[in-house]
Amino acid sequence: EDQVTQSPEALRLQEGESSSLNCSYTVSGLRGLFWYRQDPGKGPEFLFTLYSAGEEKEKERLKATLTKKESFLHITAPKPEDSATYLCAVQASGTYKYIFGTGTRLKVLA
Amino acid sequence: DGGITQSPKYLFRKEGQNVTLSCEQNLNHDAMYWYRQDPGQGLRLIYYSQIVNDFQKGDIAEGYSVSREKKESFPLTVTSAQKNPTAFYLCASSFEGEQFFGPGTRLTVL
Numbered sequence: 001e002d003q004v005t006q007s008p009e010a011l012r013l014q015e016g017e018s019s020s021l022n023c024s025y026t027v028s029g030l031r032g033l034f035w036y037r038q039d040p041g042k043g044p045e046f047l048f049t050l051y052s053a054g055e056e057k058e059k060e061r062l063k064a065t066l067t068k069k070e071s072f073l074h075i076t077a078p079k080p081e082d083s084a085t086y087l088c089a090v091q092a093s094g095t096y097k098y099i100f101g102t103g104t105r106l107k108v109l110a
Numbered sequence: 111d112g113g114i115t116q117s118p119k120y121l122f123r124k125e126g127q128n129v130t131l132s133c134e135q136n137l138n139h140d141a142m143y144w145y146r147q148d149p150g151q152g153l154r155l156i157y158y159s160q161i162v163n164d165f166q167k168g169d170i171a172e173g174y175s176v177s178r179e180k181k182e183s184f185p186l187t188v189t190s191a192q193k194n195p196t197a198f199y200l201c202a203s204s205f206e207g208e209q210f211f212g213p214g215t216r217l218t219v220l
Contacts, residue, residue, distance in 0.1 A: 004152070032207045043114075043200050043211030044153075087152070091207060096141055096160050097168070098209060100152035 002027045006088050006101035013078055013108050021073040021104045023088030031095070033071050035064050036087040038103070044087055047073075078108045113137065114212035116201050121217045123188075123195075131186045131215045133201035142184040143202040143209070146170060153200065159184055188217065195219050 005024045013019055025033065032051050036044035048057040050066040057064045061082065063074040073086055085103040092099075114135045123129045135142065141160050145153040155168030159178040173192025178184055188195045196219045201212040 034207070034209065036209075036211075041198075041214070041216075043116075043202075043214050044209075046208055046210060049207055089153075089209075096158060096204070097155060098143075098153075100145075100154075102150065102152040 002090065002092055002099050004088055004090055004099050004101035006086075006104050008104060009102070010105040011107070013075075013106070015079055015108055015110050016077045018074070018076045018078070020075070021086055021106070023071040023073070023101055024069060025071070025088075025090045026069075027090050027092045027099070029093035031091040031093045033066055034089045034091070034098070035071070035073055036089070038085045038087055040085075047086075075106070078106075080108045080110050082106065083108045114201060114203055114210055116199075116212035116215050118215060119213065121215055122220055123217065124220055126190045128187055128189050129217065131188065131199055131201075131217070133184045133186065133212060134182055135184075135201075135203045135210075135212075136182060137203055137205065137210065138181070139203035139205045139210075140181070141204045142178070143204070144168075144174075144176065144184070144186045145200045145202065147198045147200060147214075156186065156199075 035047040038044040048064040053068045087103045089098045089100045117132045143158045144156040157176045159165035175187045199215045202209045
């Protein structure tokens with residue numbers, strides 16, 4: 001069964017304290033792995049798509065990496081405005097369906 | 111501006127009533143999705159549509175119905191058969207793997 005597990009469930013960081021969020025997945029043929037940011041009461045905002053092991057994408061303080069079993073979202077020198085829930089999803093080959101993890105709630109303290 | 115609109119933002123309904131949630135997109139995307147989000151849980155797929163006049167059940171379709179008569183529109187009806195309808199509902203469309211979400215509708219059953 002295709003599955004996505006995110007850890008930790010919640011993370012508190014001091015401003016400037018770098019860390020990583022994990023997304024472990026099992027899927028029968030990966031079509032793509034996706035990262036989203038979601039603020040409370042709003043729809044998720046697309047961040048990155050990764051397609052193959054070894055691929056990396058960067059955007060401001062965020063960097064996403066992908067292996068055959070997991071993806072990491074690295075946050076470098078975070079700011080309070082980076083506080084949000086970060087969601088990971090996978091799409092298996094041959095399907096239009098996306099499978100989401102339960103997310104990591106990130107809180108960055110000033 | 112291109113994007114996805116959902117209305118209303120907040121919706122209250124009495125038990126036993128059907129209610130329809132609106133989702134419109136002007137991104138010219140073929141694929142559209144409906145998800146349900148509950149506290150502490152990931153996004154769960156209700157229905158998805160790859161093309162006009164065609165749609166498939168997701169993982170939790172019982173008690174819900176959809177239609178896709180136009181490319182731009184994918185309304186979701188929450189029927190009285192849905193036992194626990196209070197939740198945050200998200201509509202999305204996708205193009206080449208990337209999903210774009212609307213702002214969501216929070217449904218509360220009184």
